[in-house]
Amino acid sequence: MAEKFSDDVITAVMTINNALKEPGNNEKFELMLAGLMMRDDLNQREADDIKDFQQLFITLKEKDKIRPGKIKPLLKGLGDIGRQDLQRLLRDGPDGIVQGGYESKKPQTKKPQTAREVPVGPSTAPNPVMPPSEEIMGEDLSQCFFVVVEHVGRDWRFLGRQLNLRQFDFDQIVEQHPRNLREQVQTMLELWKDRYRTKATKASLVAALRKCRMNLAADMAEKTATTE
Known part of the structure:
Protein backbone atom coordinates (compact mmCIF):
# COMPACT_ATOMS: atom_id res chain seq x y z
CA MET A 1 0.00 0.00 0.00
CA ALA A 2 1.35 3.42 -0.95
CA GLU A 3 2.40 5.72 1.88
CA LYS A 4 0.07 8.60 2.65
CA PHE A 5 1.10 12.15 3.41
CA SER A 6 0.58 13.23 7.00
CA ASP A 7 -2.39 15.33 8.06
CA ASP A 8 0.01 18.24 8.72
CA VAL A 9 1.19 18.18 5.11
CA ILE A 10 -2.38 18.03 3.73
CA THR A 11 -3.38 20.95 5.96
CA ALA A 12 -0.29 22.90 4.85
CA VAL A 13 -1.12 22.28 1.18
CA MET A 14 -4.62 23.71 1.65
CA THR A 15 -3.25 26.74 3.52
CA ILE A 16 -0.64 27.40 0.82
CA ASN A 17 -3.31 26.98 -1.84
CA ASN A 18 -5.37 29.75 -0.21
CA ALA A 19 -2.31 31.99 0.21
CA LEU A 20 -1.34 31.71 -3.47
CA LYS A 21 -4.90 32.57 -4.56
CA GLU A 22 -4.66 35.98 -2.94
CA PRO A 23 -4.53 38.97 -5.34
CA GLY A 24 -1.17 39.52 -7.02
CA ASN A 25 0.05 35.93 -6.74
CA ASN A 26 -1.01 34.64 -10.17
CA GLU A 27 2.25 35.63 -11.86
CA LYS A 28 4.25 34.09 -9.01
CA PHE A 29 2.43 30.79 -9.44
CA GLU A 30 3.21 30.85 -13.18
CA LEU A 31 6.87 31.45 -12.26
CA MET A 32 6.77 28.44 -9.94
CA LEU A 33 5.41 26.23 -12.74
CA ALA A 34 8.12 27.50 -15.10
CA GLY A 35 10.82 26.51 -12.60
CA LEU A 36 9.33 23.03 -12.22
CA MET A 37 9.33 22.60 -16.01
CA MET A 38 12.98 23.68 -16.21
CA ARG A 39 13.85 20.99 -13.65
CA ASP A 40 11.82 18.39 -15.63
CA ASP A 41 9.31 17.90 -12.81
CA LEU A 42 6.48 18.93 -15.18
CA ASN A 43 5.95 19.05 -18.92
CA GLN A 44 4.21 21.88 -20.77
CA ARG A 45 0.89 20.06 -21.13
CA GLU A 46 0.75 19.27 -17.42
CA ALA A 47 1.64 22.85 -16.49
CA ASP A 48 -1.12 24.20 -18.75
CA ASP A 49 -3.69 22.03 -16.94
CA ILE A 50 -2.63 23.02 -13.41
CA LYS A 51 -4.67 25.88 -11.97
CA ASP A 52 -3.68 25.95 -8.29
CA PHE A 53 -1.29 24.55 -5.68
CA GLN A 54 -3.57 21.67 -4.69
CA GLN A 55 -3.68 20.47 -8.28
CA LEU A 56 0.11 20.85 -8.51
CA PHE A 57 0.50 18.72 -5.38
CA ILE A 58 -1.76 15.99 -6.79
CA THR A 59 -0.01 15.99 -10.19
CA LEU A 60 3.49 15.68 -8.69
CA LYS A 61 2.27 12.94 -6.36
CA GLU A 62 0.76 10.93 -9.23
CA LYS A 63 4.02 11.34 -11.21
CA ASP A 64 5.91 10.05 -8.14
CA LYS A 65 7.93 13.27 -8.08
CA ILE A 66 6.97 13.75 -4.43
CA ARG A 67 6.23 11.27 -1.67
CA PRO A 68 6.02 11.39 2.14
CA GLY A 69 9.32 12.79 3.42
CA LYS A 70 10.48 13.83 -0.07
CA ILE A 71 8.86 17.07 -1.22
CA LYS A 72 11.90 18.89 -2.62
CA PRO A 73 10.22 19.95 -5.93
CA LEU A 74 7.50 21.82 -4.03
CA LEU A 75 10.00 23.39 -1.63
CA LYS A 76 12.16 24.55 -4.55
CA GLY A 77 9.09 25.92 -6.32
CA LEU A 78 8.11 28.00 -3.30
CA GLY A 79 11.72 29.17 -3.04
CA ASP A 80 11.61 30.29 -6.69
CA ILE A 81 8.94 32.84 -5.80
CA GLY A 82 10.53 33.96 -2.54
CA ARG A 83 7.94 32.39 -0.24
CA GLN A 84 10.24 30.99 2.44
CA ASP A 85 7.38 31.35 4.92
CA LEU A 86 5.34 28.84 2.92
CA GLN A 87 8.41 26.63 2.54
CA ARG A 88 8.68 26.40 6.32
CA LEU A 89 4.96 25.74 6.63
CA LEU A 90 5.15 22.82 4.18
CA ARG A 91 8.41 21.43 5.56
CA ASP A 92 7.78 21.81 9.29
CA GLY A 93 3.99 21.67 9.58
CA PRO A 94 2.44 23.55 12.52
CA ASP A 95 5.93 24.24 13.94
CA GLY A 96 6.78 26.00 10.70
CA ILE A 97 3.87 28.37 11.21
CA VAL A 98 5.27 29.47 14.56
CA GLN A 99 8.98 29.48 13.69
CA GLY A 100 8.45 31.09 10.32
CA GLY A 101 6.13 33.77 11.58
CA TYR A 102 3.51 32.73 9.04
CA GLU A 103 0.02 33.78 9.94
CA SER A 104 -2.65 31.95 8.00
CA LYS A 105 -5.43 34.11 6.71
CA LYS A 106 -9.07 33.24 6.58
CA PRO A 107 -10.15 32.54 3.02
CA GLN A 108 -12.06 35.39 1.51
CA THR A 109 -15.76 34.79 1.24
CA LYS A 110 -16.91 35.00 -2.32
CA LYS A 111 -19.31 37.83 -2.96
CA PRO A 112 -22.31 36.83 -5.05
CA GLN A 113 -21.97 38.20 -8.53
CA THR A 114 -24.88 40.17 -9.87
CA ALA A 115 -26.01 39.17 -13.32
CA ARG A 116 -25.41 41.75 -16.03
CA GLU A 117 -28.45 43.42 -17.45
CA VAL A 118 -29.37 42.02 -20.84
CA PRO A 119 -30.95 44.49 -23.28
CA VAL A 120 -34.52 43.64 -24.11
CA GLY A 121 -34.73 42.84 -27.80
CA PRO A 122 -37.15 41.18 -30.17
CA SER A 123 -38.95 38.07 -29.00
CA THR A 124 -36.75 36.02 -31.32
CA ALA A 125 -33.58 36.96 -29.40
CA PRO A 126 -32.05 33.95 -27.59
CA ASN A 127 -32.12 33.88 -23.81
CA PRO A 128 -28.68 34.46 -22.27
CA VAL A 129 -27.07 31.36 -20.78
CA MET A 130 -26.02 32.10 -17.23
CA PRO A 131 -23.69 29.89 -15.19
CA PRO A 132 -25.23 28.06 -12.22
CA SER A 133 -25.35 30.41 -9.25
Whole structure:
Protein backbone atom coordinates (compact mmCIF):
# COMPACT_ATOMS: atom_id res chain seq x y z
CA MET A 1 0.00 0.00 0.00
CA ALA A 2 1.35 3.42 -0.95
CA GLU A 3 2.40 5.72 1.88
CA LYS A 4 0.07 8.60 2.65
CA PHE A 5 1.10 12.15 3.41
CA SER A 6 0.58 13.23 7.00
CA ASP A 7 -2.39 15.33 8.06
CA ASP A 8 0.01 18.24 8.72
CA VAL A 9 1.19 18.18 5.11
CA ILE A 10 -2.38 18.03 3.73
CA THR A 11 -3.38 20.95 5.96
CA ALA A 12 -0.29 22.90 4.85
CA VAL A 13 -1.12 22.28 1.18
CA MET A 14 -4.62 23.71 1.65
CA THR A 15 -3.25 26.74 3.52
CA ILE A 16 -0.64 27.40 0.82
CA ASN A 17 -3.31 26.98 -1.84
CA ASN A 18 -5.37 29.75 -0.21
CA ALA A 19 -2.31 31.99 0.21
CA LEU A 20 -1.34 31.71 -3.47
CA LYS A 21 -4.90 32.57 -4.56
CA GLU A 22 -4.66 35.98 -2.94
CA PRO A 23 -4.53 38.97 -5.34
CA GLY A 24 -1.17 39.52 -7.02
CA ASN A 25 0.05 35.93 -6.74
CA ASN A 26 -1.01 34.64 -10.17
CA GLU A 27 2.25 35.63 -11.86
CA LYS A 28 4.25 34.09 -9.01
CA PHE A 29 2.43 30.79 -9.44
CA GLU A 30 3.21 30.85 -13.18
CA LEU A 31 6.87 31.45 -12.26
CA MET A 32 6.77 28.44 -9.94
CA LEU A 33 5.41 26.23 -12.74
CA ALA A 34 8.12 27.50 -15.10
CA GLY A 35 10.82 26.51 -12.60
CA LEU A 36 9.33 23.03 -12.22
CA MET A 37 9.33 22.60 -16.01
CA MET A 38 12.98 23.68 -16.21
CA ARG A 39 13.85 20.99 -13.65
CA ASP A 40 11.82 18.39 -15.63
CA ASP A 41 9.31 17.90 -12.81
CA LEU A 42 6.48 18.93 -15.18
CA ASN A 43 5.95 19.05 -18.92
CA GLN A 44 4.21 21.88 -20.77
CA ARG A 45 0.89 20.06 -21.13
CA GLU A 46 0.75 19.27 -17.42
CA ALA A 47 1.64 22.85 -16.49
CA ASP A 48 -1.12 24.20 -18.75
CA ASP A 49 -3.69 22.03 -16.94
CA ILE A 50 -2.63 23.02 -13.41
CA LYS A 51 -4.67 25.88 -11.97
CA ASP A 52 -3.68 25.95 -8.29
CA PHE A 53 -1.29 24.55 -5.68
CA GLN A 54 -3.57 21.67 -4.69
CA GLN A 55 -3.68 20.47 -8.28
CA LEU A 56 0.11 20.85 -8.51
CA PHE A 57 0.50 18.72 -5.38
CA ILE A 58 -1.76 15.99 -6.79
CA THR A 59 -0.01 15.99 -10.19
CA LEU A 60 3.49 15.68 -8.69
CA LYS A 61 2.27 12.94 -6.36
CA GLU A 62 0.76 10.93 -9.23
CA LYS A 63 4.02 11.34 -11.21
CA ASP A 64 5.91 10.05 -8.14
CA LYS A 65 7.93 13.27 -8.08
CA ILE A 66 6.97 13.75 -4.43
CA ARG A 67 6.23 11.27 -1.67
CA PRO A 68 6.02 11.39 2.14
CA GLY A 69 9.32 12.79 3.42
CA LYS A 70 10.48 13.83 -0.07
CA ILE A 71 8.86 17.07 -1.22
CA LYS A 72 11.90 18.89 -2.62
CA PRO A 73 10.22 19.95 -5.93
CA LEU A 74 7.50 21.82 -4.03
CA LEU A 75 10.00 23.39 -1.63
CA LYS A 76 12.16 24.55 -4.55
CA GLY A 77 9.09 25.92 -6.32
CA LEU A 78 8.11 28.00 -3.30
CA GLY A 79 11.72 29.17 -3.04
CA ASP A 80 11.61 30.29 -6.69
CA ILE A 81 8.94 32.84 -5.80
CA GLY A 82 10.53 33.96 -2.54
CA ARG A 83 7.94 32.39 -0.24
CA GLN A 84 10.24 30.99 2.44
CA ASP A 85 7.38 31.35 4.92
CA LEU A 86 5.34 28.84 2.92
CA GLN A 87 8.41 26.63 2.54
CA ARG A 88 8.68 26.40 6.32
CA LEU A 89 4.96 25.74 6.63
CA LEU A 90 5.15 22.82 4.18
CA ARG A 91 8.41 21.43 5.56
CA ASP A 92 7.78 21.81 9.29
CA GLY A 93 3.99 21.67 9.58
CA PRO A 94 2.44 23.55 12.52
CA ASP A 95 5.93 24.24 13.94
CA GLY A 96 6.78 26.00 10.70
CA ILE A 97 3.87 28.37 11.21
CA VAL A 98 5.27 29.47 14.56
CA GLN A 99 8.98 29.48 13.69
CA GLY A 100 8.45 31.09 10.32
CA GLY A 101 6.13 33.77 11.58
CA TYR A 102 3.51 32.73 9.04
CA GLU A 103 0.02 33.78 9.94
CA SER A 104 -2.65 31.95 8.00
CA LYS A 105 -5.43 34.11 6.71
CA LYS A 106 -9.07 33.24 6.58
CA PRO A 107 -10.15 32.54 3.02
CA GLN A 108 -12.06 35.39 1.51
CA THR A 109 -15.76 34.79 1.24
CA LYS A 110 -16.91 35.00 -2.32
CA LYS A 111 -19.31 37.83 -2.96
CA PRO A 112 -22.31 36.83 -5.05
CA GLN A 113 -21.97 38.20 -8.53
CA THR A 114 -24.88 40.17 -9.87
CA ALA A 115 -26.01 39.17 -13.32
CA ARG A 116 -25.41 41.75 -16.03
CA GLU A 117 -28.45 43.42 -17.45
CA VAL A 118 -29.37 42.02 -20.84
CA PRO A 119 -30.95 44.49 -23.28
CA VAL A 120 -34.52 43.64 -24.11
CA GLY A 121 -34.73 42.84 -27.80
CA PRO A 122 -37.15 41.18 -30.17
CA SER A 123 -38.95 38.07 -29.00
CA THR A 124 -36.75 36.02 -31.32
CA ALA A 125 -33.58 36.96 -29.40
CA PRO A 126 -32.05 33.95 -27.59
CA ASN A 127 -32.12 33.88 -23.81
CA PRO A 128 -28.68 34.46 -22.27
CA VAL A 129 -27.07 31.36 -20.78
CA MET A 130 -26.02 32.10 -17.23
CA PRO A 131 -23.69 29.89 -15.19
CA PRO A 132 -25.23 28.06 -12.22
CA SER A 133 -25.35 30.41 -9.25
CA GLU A 134 -23.84 29.54 -5.89
CA GLU A 135 -27.36 29.76 -4.47
CA ILE A 136 -28.30 26.80 -6.69
CA MET A 137 -25.09 24.79 -6.25
CA GLY A 138 -24.67 25.41 -2.51
CA GLU A 139 -21.36 25.22 -0.65
CA ASP A 140 -18.02 25.07 -2.44
CA LEU A 141 -16.61 21.77 -1.13
CA SER A 142 -13.43 21.60 -3.23
CA GLN A 143 -11.09 21.68 -0.22
CA CYS A 144 -13.25 19.19 1.63
CA PHE A 145 -13.18 16.83 -1.36
CA PHE A 146 -9.39 17.16 -1.55
CA VAL A 147 -9.08 15.87 2.03
CA VAL A 148 -11.57 13.04 1.51
CA VAL A 149 -9.77 11.84 -1.63
CA GLU A 150 -6.53 11.72 0.37
CA HIS A 151 -8.01 9.68 3.22
CA VAL A 152 -10.72 7.45 1.73
CA GLY A 153 -9.43 4.36 -0.02
CA ARG A 154 -11.10 1.31 -1.50
CA ASP A 155 -14.13 1.65 0.78
CA TRP A 156 -15.38 4.66 -1.20
CA ARG A 157 -18.48 2.74 -2.33
CA PHE A 158 -19.50 2.33 1.31
CA LEU A 159 -19.28 6.11 1.69
CA GLY A 160 -21.19 6.56 -1.57
CA ARG A 161 -24.09 4.47 -0.25
CA GLN A 162 -24.27 6.69 2.83
CA LEU A 163 -24.51 9.63 0.40
CA ASN A 164 -27.51 7.95 -1.30
CA LEU A 165 -25.70 7.01 -4.50
CA ARG A 166 -26.55 3.74 -6.27
CA GLN A 167 -24.72 0.69 -7.55
CA PHE A 168 -25.35 1.89 -11.09
CA ASP A 169 -23.42 5.08 -10.25
CA PHE A 170 -20.49 3.07 -8.89
CA ASP A 171 -20.37 0.86 -11.99
CA GLN A 172 -20.23 3.90 -14.26
CA ILE A 173 -17.48 5.52 -12.18
CA VAL A 174 -15.32 2.38 -12.29
CA GLU A 175 -15.90 2.09 -16.03
CA GLN A 176 -14.70 5.68 -16.49
CA HIS A 177 -11.64 5.27 -14.24
CA PRO A 178 -10.89 1.54 -14.06
CA ARG A 179 -7.37 1.82 -12.58
CA ASN A 180 -7.35 5.18 -10.81
CA LEU A 181 -8.68 4.97 -7.25
CA ARG A 182 -8.24 8.69 -6.61
CA GLU A 183 -10.31 9.61 -9.67
CA GLN A 184 -13.00 7.14 -8.61
CA VAL A 185 -13.36 8.85 -5.22
CA GLN A 186 -13.24 12.35 -6.74
CA THR A 187 -15.84 11.50 -9.39
CA MET A 188 -18.13 9.94 -6.78
CA LEU A 189 -18.00 13.11 -4.65
CA GLU A 190 -18.60 15.38 -7.65
CA LEU A 191 -21.56 13.25 -8.74
CA TRP A 192 -23.06 13.54 -5.25
CA LYS A 193 -22.57 17.32 -5.29
CA ASP A 194 -24.10 17.72 -8.76
CA ARG A 195 -27.09 15.57 -7.87
CA TYR A 196 -27.97 16.98 -4.46
CA ARG A 197 -26.62 20.53 -4.87
CA THR A 198 -27.67 22.65 -1.86
CA LYS A 199 -28.33 19.50 0.19
CA ALA A 200 -24.76 18.33 -0.43
CA THR A 201 -23.12 20.13 2.49
CA LYS A 202 -19.94 19.67 4.46
CA ALA A 203 -22.01 18.71 7.49
CA SER A 204 -23.80 15.92 5.62
CA LEU A 205 -20.51 14.63 4.18
CA VAL A 206 -18.88 14.59 7.62
CA ALA A 207 -21.90 12.76 9.05
CA ALA A 208 -21.65 10.13 6.29
CA LEU A 209 -17.93 9.68 6.96
CA ARG A 210 -18.60 9.09 10.64
CA LYS A 211 -21.29 6.51 9.84
CA CYS A 212 -18.62 4.69 7.85
CA ARG A 213 -16.22 4.97 10.83
CA MET A 214 -13.89 7.08 8.69
CA ASN A 215 -13.29 9.39 11.63
CA LEU A 216 -9.86 10.67 10.57
CA ALA A 217 -11.24 11.83 7.23
CA ALA A 218 -14.25 13.34 9.03
CA ASP A 219 -12.00 15.26 11.44
CA MET A 220 -9.87 16.63 8.59
CA ALA A 221 -12.93 17.54 6.51
CA GLU A 222 -14.41 19.51 9.41
CA LYS A 223 -11.28 21.70 9.47
CA THR A 224 -11.58 22.75 5.83
CA ALA A 225 -13.00 26.06 4.71
CA THR A 226 -16.16 26.34 2.65
CA THR A 227 -17.75 29.24 0.83
CA GLU A 228 -21.42 29.72 0.14
